[in-house]
Amino acid sequence: MKYNNKKIRREEEKRKMSTKVEHALELHNRGCNCAQAVACSFCKEFDIDEDEMFRIAEGFGLGMGCMEMCGALSGMAMIIGLDNSKGSTEEGSKTKGTTYKKIREQVERFVGKNGSCICRELKGVDTGKVLCSCSQCIEDAVKLTEKYLAER
Numbered sequence: 177m178k179y180n181n182k183k184i185r186r187e188e189e190k191r192k193m194s195t196k197v198e199h200a201l202e203l204h205n206r207g208c209n210c211a212q213a214v215a216c217s218f219c220k221e222f223d224i225d226e227d228e229m230f231r232i233a234e235g236f237g238l239g240m241g242c243m244e245m246c247g248a249l250s251g252m253a254m255i256i257g258l259d260n261s262k263g264s265t266e267e268g269s270k271t272k273g274t275t276y277k278k279i280r281e282q283v284e285r286f287v288g289k290n291g292s293c294i295c296r297e298l299k300g301v302d303t304g305k306v307l308c309s310c311s312q313c314i315e316d317a318v319k320l321t322e323k324y325l326a327e328r
Contacts, residue, residue, distance in 0.1 A: 194318065194319070194322060196217045196321075197217075197315050197319065200213040200214055200314050200315070201315065203217065204310065204311065204314055209237020210237055210238075210314055210317075211236035211251040212236075213248070213314050214252055214255070214317045214321065215233045216229050216233070217318055218255045218325075221325070222255070224258075232254070233251055239295030243299070243301060244294060244295060245294065246286075246292075246293050246313055246317075247295065247313075248317035249286060249313075249317055251317060252279075252321045255325075259324075260278055261275055278324065282320045282321070286316055286320060290307055290313070291308070298313060
């Protein structure tokens, strides 16, 4: 009976998973880094070519290559910036402050759930205790981004 309950719970969780989460996890399984997986899952909303976003986000995986800020959160920050920024290279951006605030709020939510926003800490490199898998970081970042976009 326990097996059936676990199986049912897993299937319920899978059904609850958004198509964006599914797409992001599929991208990650195909070799995209965490930043690419999150950012590319929102390309359609912003009319951005997924391959172009893939190239833009490449340097942000693995905590920008040095296990610092979680790549999934960097991907989330790219999308929040795309959504919030009203600036241009000619005039600068008067929305930087609000963009930073919105990103900080989402990062704080992520940290509240997962205990850190630093890749090395999330992966337990120094402690041996993994706080959050890459797949879970991606899922959480996509869900936070979806919620942010829905509430704006």
